[in-house]
Amino acid sequence: MKTEPFLKELSRTGRTGVLLPESDVPERPLCELVGDEHLRTEGPNLPEVDQPTVIRHFVRLSQLNYSVDTHFYPLGSCTMKHNPKVNDQMASLDGFAGLHPLQPSSTTQGILRLMKELERLLCLIGGMDACTLQGAGGALGEFIGLLLVRAWHRQRREEASRRRILVPDSAHGTNPASAARCGFRVHNVPSGPDGCIDVDRLKEALELQPDGTLPAAVMVTNPNTLGKFERDIEKVADLTHQAGALLYYDGANLNAIMGKARPGDMGCDIMHFNLHKTFSTPHGGGGPGAGPVAVKDFLEPFLPVPTIEERDGQLVLSYEKPLSVGRVHSFYGNVLVLVRAYTYILSMGRTGLRKVSEDAVLNANYLMSRLLRLFPVAFPGLCKHEFVLSLREFKKTTGVRTWDVAKRLLDYGFYAPTVYFPITVEEAMMVEPTETETKETLDAFADALAQIVQESLSNPDLVRTAPHTTPVARLDEAKAARELKVHW
Ligand SMILES: Cc1ncc(COP(=O)(O)O)c(C=O)c1O
Known part of the structure; x- marks a missing residue:
């Protein structure tokens, strides 16, 4: 493929030997700088184990893992899809993996070129004008976006009254959390019976409130976390701007609409990307990720520093941005995630990215049509990349909860879907098959759920006490989270 030599070249030109300025290297060995009272008098009591035993121990442990490489992960709102291995190969090239953030920019032209190019591609995909790559994940992207909102209102001398962020009740929990963390008040906007923003309620929320506050921004997710496309998005944009x-x-x-529709064309002013979801980077367990933020040109002056600028044919990191919201991440973000996303975009190309969206929507609708025979969908009609089932009636007739069904799926070799989210749906089960699963996998998953429904009718205790085949049985998850034990 063409991508590989190009990336190798970028990697090579990003390479350097100098890592630390000489003045930072201590003159005496570290052990001489530590007081005698802190030094060991005996060697550590390390276990004496032979190599095969150690290898078997760790290989066995690794075999207990669930991962996208071993199992289907229908985890709604998380986009757990296949990550092409070429992305990792590129991120592992010496010139990228061996970079040190303190290298002078004269030695990092390759990676800076890649980042600048990635900014341009993300702007093209989003229909935006300028971009920062520094967000370390979706939630930090939201926080950066809201800092930009605040900076814009401050420049217009409206910061004191623009206190509210309007968030639909279907939004991911990070949206209200980011708004609160940025010092705004969260104003909840209810969804209508179709799962989309209730435009009349939005209009009310956009008005001046009795406490004298005005809206600073509206946060939308489209398609939203119920898997529905917000058809009134242009009206929402007009109303927001008029206010x-x-x-x-x-x-x-974005993996539901990429290459088909662009947030910038819908009237959005700021957006974040979840590179670790849409652009296929392995993620989970809290990271690592990347949440670049793109904006329309009038917000460009407020973007975080450093920015990547071209001067005399050289790319440099610039801090000359008087209106910038400042630094939001140490150094330049999670750079190797950026390399993976860039590789993914180049290897997919324009038509490939479009096909991603088509397949994501096709897979979700196929699986939904199969599961509709078992459980009703919370908001009927076509979905985008994911859908939400409600097991409310099923629980009434069988006494088996969504939670139990999710646990029983583990026995069938499937990771559990997202459950009890969004909170607006009772006994919710949220399924996102993603674009990279085959029809056979989707059918096997639907068959397993059908089997679990049968079990719930004939032997509900079997389901209520699941899982039965995993290394550990059902845990008290709240206790496990509160009393963390990472050793035995
Ligand atoms: C709709 C939506 N917004 C925001 C986020 C937050 O992204 P991150 O987990 O990278 O912080 C997620 C994550 O699942 C999401 O699904």
Whole structure:
């Protein structure tokens, strides 16, 4: 493929030997700088184990793992899809993996070129004008976006009254959390019976409130976390702008519309991308990720520093941005995630990215049509990349909860879907098959759920006490989280 030599070249030109300035290297060995009272008098009591035993121990442990490489992960709102291995190969090239953030930019032209190019591609995909790559994940992207909202209102001398961020009740929990963390008040906007924003309630929320506050921004996710496309998005954008607020777009679900529709064309002013979801980087367990933020040109002056600028044919990191919201991440973000996303975009190309969206939507609708025979969908009609089932009636007739069904799926070799989210749906089960699963896998998953329904009718205790085949049985998860034990 063409991508590989190009990336290798970028990697080579990003290489350097100098890592630390000489003045930072201590003159005496470290052990001489530590007081005698801190030094060991005996060697550590390390276990004496032979190599085969150690290898077997760790290989066995690794075999207990669930991962996208071993199992289907229908985890709604998380986009756990296949990550092409070429992305990892590129991120492992010496010139990228061996980079040190303190290298002078004259030695990092390759990676800076890649980052600048990635900014351009993300702007093209999102329909935006400028971009920062520094967000370390979706939630930090939201936080950066809201800092930009605040900076914009401050420049217009409206910061004191623009206190509210309007968030639909279907939003991912990070949206209200980011708004609160940025010092705004969260104003909840209810969804209508179709799962989309209730435009009349939005209009009310956009008005001046009795406490004297005005809206600073509206946060939308499109398609939203119920898997529905917000058909009134252009009306939402117009109303938001007429009210003097900005429209923020949570791009975590972009794999449903990428190459088909662009948030910038819908009227959104700021957006974040979840590179570790849409652009296929292995993620989970809290990271690592990347949440670049793209904006329309009038917000460009507020973007975080450093920015990547071209001067005399050289790329440099620039801090000359008087209106910038400042630094939001140490150094330049999670750079190797950026290399993976860039590789993915180049190897997919324009038509490939479009096909991603088509397949994500096709897979979700196929699986939904199969599961509809078992459980009703919370918001009927076609979905985008994911859908939400409600097991409310099923629980009434069998006494088996969504939680139990999710646990029983583990016995069938499937990771459990997202459950009890969104909170607006009772006994919710949220399924996102993603674009990279085959029809056979989707059928096997639907068959397993059908089997679990049968079991729930004939032997509900079997389901209520699941899982039975995993290394550990059902845990008290709240206790496990509160009393963390990472050793035995
Ligand atoms: C719709 C939506 N927004 C925001 C986020 C937050 O992204 P991150 O987990 O990278 O912080 C997610 C994550 O699942 C999401 O699904």
